[in-house]
Amino acid sequence: MEKEYLIGTKICDIDSPDIKMKSYLITKNIHSERQKAINIFNFVRDEIKYRFDYSCTKASETLKKGYGNCFNKTNLQIALLRSCNIYSGYKVYLIKKEVFFPIVPKDIYELITQPTVHVSCVVYLNNRWVEADTTIDFELYNHIYRNMENWKYEEWDGEKDISIPEKYIIENQGIYSNIDLYLLNPPKFWNDQLLKRANDFIEELIK
DSSP, rough: OOOOGGGGGGSSSSHHHHHHHHHHHEEEEHHOOOHHHHHHHHHHHHHSSOOOOTOOHHHHHHHHHHHHHHHHHHHHHHHHHHHHOOOOOEEEEOOGGGGGGGOOOHHHHHSSSSEEEEEEEEEEEETTTBBBOSSSSSHHHHTTTSSSOOOOOOOOOOOOOOOOOOOEEEEEEEESSSHHHHTTTOOOOOOOOHHHHHHHHHHHTTT
16 A cells, blocks of 8 residues: 555644644554544544535644534544554545535525535555545434435444445545645635535534
8 A cells, every 4th residue: 555645745734743642542542453443433423523614724723623524524534544554545526516405505505516526535444445434423414414315324344335325426536645736726615704604504403
């Protein structure tokens, strides 16, 4: 496996003291790579709430904020995994924008491109890539996504793939070690005001 799946990037800042400490605390006294990856998955999926943020947010910043979108949560997950020397990468999809319909105001939904990009984490365990998508936390799933067709909330065992439902996938664009060039692109339409409105909308949904 290429070393590039172990090293940090500008956005995936694995050398951040906060990332190193959190990775250590999540995985201390665990010797199995698989169990370390499971612990990190569980932390990122449910302790880091799904909310909207800029894609250029560093992993350490997402950790401090305690929330993020698929880019932010995946990036943090990878930073924590790489910090404890577990090979991990970004799986990139083009997906139907319908996944956002229940969780954003109508005018913001209209601004989202079709198709739109989705990113999840893959972990190299037992000589193969296993997908471990942490995007939707249990709270949001329980209020919204459990009512959407084919959406499941499953425990991850380090062996089976957990990913976005196939009905929403338009194209699987493969696995990458570094997507900084994409993450650092200027926002297509997001600004501070729209992010706040979108996140306030989610807060109202889960009350």
